Amino acid sequence: xxxxxxxxxxxxxxxxxxxxxxxxxxxxxxxxxxxxxxxxxxxxxxxxxxxxxxxxxxxxxxxxxxxxxxxxxxxxxxxxxxxxxxxxxxxxxxxxxxxxxxxxxxxxxxxxxxxxxxxxxxxxxxxxxxxxxxxxxxxxxxxxxxxxxxxxxxxxxxxxxxxxxxxxxxxxxxxxxxxxxxxxxxxxxxxxxxxx
Numbered sequence: 001x002x003x004x005x006x007x008x009x010x011x012x013x014x015x016x017x018x019x020x021x022x023x024x025x026x027x028x029x030x031x032x033x034x035x036x037x038x039x040x041x042x043x044x045x046x047x048x049x050x051x052x053x054x055x056x057x058x059x060x061x062x063x064x065x066x067x068x069x070x071x072x073x074x075x076x077x078x079x080x081x082x083x084x085x086x087x088x089x090x091x092x093x094x095x096x097x098x099x100x101x102x103x104x105x106x107x108x109x110x111x112x113x114x115x116x117x118x119x120x121x122x123x124x125x126x127x128x129x130x131x132x133x134x135x136x137x138x139x140x141x142x143x144x145x146x147x148x149x150x151x152x153x154x155x156x157x158x159x160x161x162x163x164x165x166x167x168x169x170x171x172x173x174x175x176x177x178x179x180x181x182x183x184x185x186x187x188x189x190x191x192x193x194x195x196x
Contacts, residue, residue: 028056036196038157038183040176046129046151048174050183053087063170063185064192070171072159073131075113075121075144082113084123085131085146120144128152136161136169145169157182 020031031054038048051071058067073085080092082103090103092113101113101121114122121133121144129151133144150156155177162172164187174183186193 030055035194038174038196040157040180040182041155041178044151044155045153046149046155046157048149048157048182060168061165062168063164063187068192072171073123073133073146075133077135077142077144082123084111136163138163138167138169141167143169145171 019034020029022029033052035050035052038050040046040048052064053069053071054067055069056067058069060066062069064070071085071087073083075082075092081089082092082101083089090106092101093104094102095115096102099114101115103113110126112124114124116122116132119135123131123133125131129149131146132148132150134147135142135144145159145161147159147161148156149159157174157176159174160172161169164170170187171183171185173181173185175181182196184195186195
């Protein structure tokens with residue numbers, strides 16, 4: 001029996017935006033969906049790639065569906081765990097003489113992490129990209145989410161978060177310096193809608 005779709009195209013034969021499979025190290029099924037790159041400030045940057053990922057180990061609904069999460073940089077001051085948008089995760093275990101928060105398990109010097117004040121943190125990537133993380137409180141839990149991403153050229157995008165389920169925050173929208181909305185995320189009781 002042939003598959004029935006409303007559109008016939010060979011483009012549907014190539015699903016490079018979708019990566020899935022069983023991790024041979026853990027035996028767990030994972031899936032990742034790459035969204036189109038968001039180009040901001042009339043192509044002056046920063047370019048922003050947004051990926052959604054699913055993990056069986058994630059038993060929480062973070063605003064995108066059970067087990068689903070966006071790959072955004074975040075820092076949990078209670079556990080001292082830094083998760084980067086690249087998918088890397090590190091535990092902060094010290095502070096250098098320059099004020100940099102250090103991680104013993106970080107072997108490659110691809111970024112530096114700083115505490116700016118009681119509410120804000122800065123991630124400086126080797127590429128020159130800078131992420132500003134700000135604490136958001138929900139109940140007793142505090143989490144620092146990326147609120148601004150700055151390109152080496154100085155152009156930036158702002159990420160707005162909204163409270164979800166009184167226990168966490170989810171990304172609500174992304175706008176650039178020109179005030180153009182690049183992404184809006186709407187959540188209902190039955191679906192999540194991303195408007196690019």
